Amino acid sequence: MGHVLALCSMPAVPGLRDRVVELTVAFGERALEPLERWLGRSSLVGDKPFFEVDEFIWAAGLEASWQKIRTELDAVLEDQADLPNFQDISVDQATMTTDDRWKTFFLYGYGFAAEANIARCPQTAKLCRQIPGMKTAFFSILAPGKHLPPHRGPYKGVMRYHLGLLIPEPAEQCGIRVDTQTRHWAEGRSMIFDDTYEHEAWNDTDGTRVVLFVDFVRPLRQPARLLNWLVLWAIAYSPFISDAKRRHNDWEKRFEQLRAGRAGAGAAS
16 A cells, blocks of 8 residues: 555645546556456345435434435535535546536545534534445535436445435436436435446436435445455545545635635625
């Protein structure tokens, strides 16, 4: 793991840093293919596009508290235009989106805690921390008319959870396809799937769609569980993750300055 840690401490040279991130993603995709096939065979919940929510008892707690999360989301959406575009934080998303119609509000990411955002959404953050093996958690915000093209997630060692928070009508025009199955979000309802299957998502309504987006560790038999832990540890210290953390912190500074400026202007008036 020494080379991974060395890359994380490289000087902040924008062109070199971006190239390192790109190469890390490309190398990881090739190197993980045989491992992912083994993880699928070692999965305690099977290897399929969608999973029954009642297989994960913690999901019921989030559904029971979804209105608390929605209340915090509503406050966040007051600043929707100023929230970061997904590709501004996670550069690999630029292959899917280049506009400002897919925004995010991060709470957690592979050991990184967005403290200012957590302070704005304490109930949401607390509930996310109760998810076994939670690795990432954020609000995923799709603007009207946004379509995320077919793609696949980076690693089978985690699974994806969505909790519907703001689902515009008609709901059948707002959905996700994973492999050959299509589902539609509903407010207060959970959805769990394997994002390493090809999937796409769309919001063909006139309203904004928001879900709580969580990646959590896939339940595995040993020894796959141990190896998965090692891979996730390496991912947490990879240039890709360190770059995303830096980008989020840069956005947070700009956002706080913007909020302070607005507060000052309001006081002056």
